[in-house]
Amino acid sequence: MPDSAARRQTRAASGASIGPMKRASLLVNIGLAALVTGSLVYAAVDNGPRATLMAPRVYDAALKQIERDANKARMRCASLNDYEARVCGTETEAKRRVQVAELDARYLGTVTAAWNARAARLDAEHEVEQTRCTAFSGEERGACEKIAKHTYSAAVQALGKPA
Numbered sequence: 001m002p003d004s005a006a007r008r009q010t011r012a013a014s015g016a017s018i019g020p021m022k023r024a025s026l027l028v029n030i031g032l033a034a035l036v037t038g039s040l041v042y043a044a045v046d047n048g049p050r051a052t053l054m055a056p057r058v059y060d061a062a063l064k065q066i067e068r069d070a071n072k073a074r075m076r077c078a079s080l081n082d083y084e085a086r087v088c089g090t091e092t093e094a095k096r097r098v099q100v101a102e103l104d105a106r107y108l109g110t111v112t113a114a115w116n117a118r119a120a121r122l123d124a125e126h127e128v129e130q131t132r133c134t135a136f137s138g139e140e141r142g143a144c145e146k147i148a149k150h151t152y153s154a155a156v157q158a159l160g161k162p163a
Contacts, residue, residue: 053109062103070096083135090131094124115162122159126152 052059070092077088101120105113126148133144 052107054107059103059107063100066096066099066103086134087128087131090128094128098124112162115159118159119156122152122155125155 073092073095074089077085077092080088098117098121101113101117105117107113129148129151130145133141133148136144
């Protein structure tokens with residue numbers, strides 16, 4: 001059996017400078033270091049509970065009221081004829097989404113939440129206009145959809161990006 005100096009020379013010549021056990025240990029240590037680093041970064045970024053402008057129970061009550069109002073409006077829409085029912089249903093859902101976005105903006109009080117509320121309003125108006133265009137057929141419908149799309153595109157461009 002060769003002595004330890006000969007073994008080191010043999011290992012160095014073969015290119016295997018780290019044994020399999022040391023390699024596994026090294027990989028485990030690198031993994032643990034990455035996990036600890038990730039945890040420290042998360043802890044530095046996470047500020048705990050988010051500060052809001054209203055109590056969570058007030059927010060929940062307002063959200064439930066929005067849902068109750070939307071359900072009443074849906075029941076009213078169900079009594080209308082085909083086209084009117086579609087438009088009414090679209091308006092009801094659009095109004096509900098805008099109200100929820102505006103409630104979120106009041107709850108969070110951030111610039112991004114306010115921008116999201118404005119974007120939700122634009123999306124809702126566009127969806128309602130698209131539904132109204134279904135009353136037309138042929139070229140009139142195409143023109144209506146084109147106008148709705150152009151109006152929406154201009155409004156989105158004017159809205160810009162969130163700050």
